Amino acid sequence: MRFVLAIVAFVVAAVMIVAGIAQRTVFAPPSHIEAATSVSGDPRYLVIDGSVLNAHPGQQTLNVTGAPDQAKQVVAYGRTADMKAWLEDQKYVAVGYKKTTGALTTKTVTPKPAKGSDDKGGDAGSSTATPAPTPAPTATPSAGASSSGTGTAAQAAGPNPAGSDLWLEEFDGEAAQVTRMNIPDDVSVIVASDGQKAAPSQVTVTWPVDSSTPWAFPLIIGGLILLVIGIALYLWGLYTHRRSRGPRRKSGPKMPKLPKAPKYKPTAMIETTPRGRRSTRARVMLPAALIGALALTGCTAGTDAATTPTKTATPLTTEAPDAKDQLPPAVTVPQLERIVKRISESAAQADAKASADLAKARFTGPALQLRQANYAIRAKKADEPALPAIPASPIVLSLPQATDAWPRTVAAVIQTPKDAKGTAQAPLALTLVQATPRDNYQVEYAVSLEPKAKVPNLAPASIGSAVVPPDSKLLALPPAKVAAAYGDILMNGDKSQYASLFNAEGDTLRTQVGAEWKAKQKAAVPATASLTFTGAPGVGTDVAMATNDSGAIVWTDLTETQTLKVVEAGAEVSAGATAAALTGVPSSKTGIESTFGYQLAFYVPPAGSDAKITLLGFAQGMIGAKQIP
Structure with a gap:
């Protein structure tokens, strides 16, 4: 065995x-699933939808080759709706996936003509909403036409996707050849070069397979x-077996067998248990009777517990908001961190060279106006301090607008590093605006927060905030009227009709350039001259973003003009070092008109609230000066 x-x-x-x-x-089993395709026709852009990349579970690996210039190839991904808005008038190839064959497919997508376009008898797809830029003609067009990415293809050149703030993540050059990502269905990938040359022609998508x-x-x-x-x-x-095959001893004589004992037979007198059908019936009746008694006993003893109603907790069901009805935030936190870093680098280059042209790339409105004036002053006044640099990190607060349209607004508060003396600096609050899908975010307001500023509760960055209309009557004061009301306070102080609406505590700008300061300036002017102040709303857009208490944070700007005018013949007034740098004259026999810009950030409470409008931060500086004719 x-x-x-x-x-x-x-x-x-x-x-x-x-x-x-x-x-x-x-x-x-195989370690991965692979699908590839070759794109013909030298398209400028390839778009791979998120559903294609999620055709199989697991992290996707995208491999692109065949670009005319590998150094200029770009692979980026962003929200599908944003990507379509960026492409808008551009022809592209949509890469799909056929589940039956497991292969990638390609389809050319031609944009529809813009409404009202002059398209007489042509193909509806041949006209674009915005004419694509075309390079200057070369002396040898035939030679250019024979090379890849030039000639006829160059005439269809479009915008360059590299460096766009719209993408959630971007890979350039060699890093774009093999990229690993794990994106949802509502995100798509764009593959391109610089918009002038053809996109990579070979696309391979690989999904991992559980080969364990x-x-x-x-x-x-x-x-x-x-x-x-x-x-x-x-x-x-x-x-x-080996032990069983050893030597054996012979056995002796067999023992005699013992006699068998007689079998025991019980008598009829000893048998007391009845036999037959009656005995079986008796055995069944006893347990059945016992069970019935126990059942009746249980019913009697448990009457109160069974008839007394008991309360059971009913689960409360709350309907979660439908994701389709909720607008997405304009940017994600990692996306905003990358945008702020780019703005910081661009601002550093513009500040180092004092170049207004470089500043235009990332600044607009009041922020650009103040920086341009500062560059002009520093060019002729060496001791003029530069404006605060834009820190790259860390972002301590981010408030994107919840929207899927343009323009888009994003607010961010960045911690400012200590100065050379080790003194702590106030955080910098930026208001960023993206005008169109192809424009990058630009700084419209850059203010330093007040030391005692308390920012109200805001929506999380993953949800975003709504933009309040400038004429909203749901606030203590419509956003469009905040600048004029505050300007009146700077002119008249507590005598202003709006003084009761604003909180004076912690308002350092009011102490610097308020009514008391203006009165001192007027008193210091000699009798041969006069000094007047006038205020007006600035050139910036009033931006208001809702807070959790139904209030809003309002960004606005105010301009204030100081007119120093000669009132006595033969007299002369000094322009001052800063105004002289802008006017080019140190003094004038007629007068000097200096304009100051104030970028302001307020918290405006909801209508009917006992809270007051509070100044959260500001930035100020001379933005213009001229000699009175």
Whole structure:
């Protein structure tokens, strides 16, 4: 028997070991699924929808090759709606996936003509909403037409996707050749060069496959264990067999058999248990009666508990907001961090060269106006301090607008590093605006927060905030009227009709350039001249973003003009070093008109609230000066 068991153990062990090894070799599953396609026609852009990349589970690996210039190839991904808005008037190739064959497909998408376009008899897809820029004609067009990415293709050149603030992530150059990502269905990938040359023509998408073999190792180990057991059984059987074949002694005479005892037969008097159908019926009746008694007892004892109603907790069901009805935030936090870093680098270059042209790339409105004036002053006044630099990080607060349209607004508060003396600096609050899908975010307001400023509760960055209309009557003061009201306070102080609406505590700008300061300036002017102040709303857009208490944070700007005028013939007034740098004259016999710009950030409470409008931060500086004719 031991030999039989040993043979069975050997056979089962061999089967298990072979099966385990086969799972790791012959029957091993593939490590990945791959789908590829070749794009013809030299398109400028390829778009891979998120549903294509999610055709199989797992992290996607995108491999692109065949670009005319590998250094200029770009792979970026962003929200599908944003990407279509960026492409708008551009022809592109949409890459799809056919599940039946497991292959990638391509389809050329031609933009529709803009409404009201003059398209007489032409193809509806041949006209674009915005004419694509065309390079200047070359002396040898035929030579350019023969090369890849030039000639006829160059005439269809479009915008360059590299460096766009619209993308959630971007890969350029060699880094774009192989990219790994894990994106949802509502995000798409764009593959392109610089908009002038053709996009990479070879696209391969790879998905990982679970190639693990969890039974291989247990089968091999179990087979080895059975093999050892089989060997042990074989050796044991062999040992026992050899011992059984040794010398044997002859047995003696057999013992006589003992007589058998008579069998016991019970008598009828001892048998007390009745037999037959009656006995069976009696045995069944006793348990049935017992069960019935117990059932009746249970009903009687449990009457109160069974008839008394008990309260059960009913789960409260709350309907979650439909994701389709909720607008997405304009940017994500990682996206905003990348945008702020780019703005910081661009601003540093513009500040270092004092170049107004470089500043236009990332500044607009009041922020650009103040920076241009500062560059002009520093060019002729060496001791004029530069404006605060834009820190790259860390972002301590981000408030994107919840929207899917343009223009888009994003607010961010950045922690400012300590100065050279180790003194802590006030955080910098930026208001960024993106005018169109192809424009990058620009700084419209850059203010330093007040030391005692308390920012109200805001919506999380993952949800975003709504923009309040400038004429909204749901606030204590419509956003469009905040600048004029505050300007009146700076002119008249507590006598202003709006003084009761604004909080004076912690307002350092009011102490710097308020009514008391203006009165001192007027008193210091000689009798031969006069000084007047006038205020007006600035050139910036009033931006208001809702807070959680139904209030709003309002960004606005105010201009204030100081007119120093000569009132006595032969008299002369000094322009001052700063105004002289802009006017080019140190003094004037007629007068000097200086204009100051104030970028302001307020918290405006909701209508009917007892809270007051509070100044959260500001930035100020001279933005213009001229000599009175």
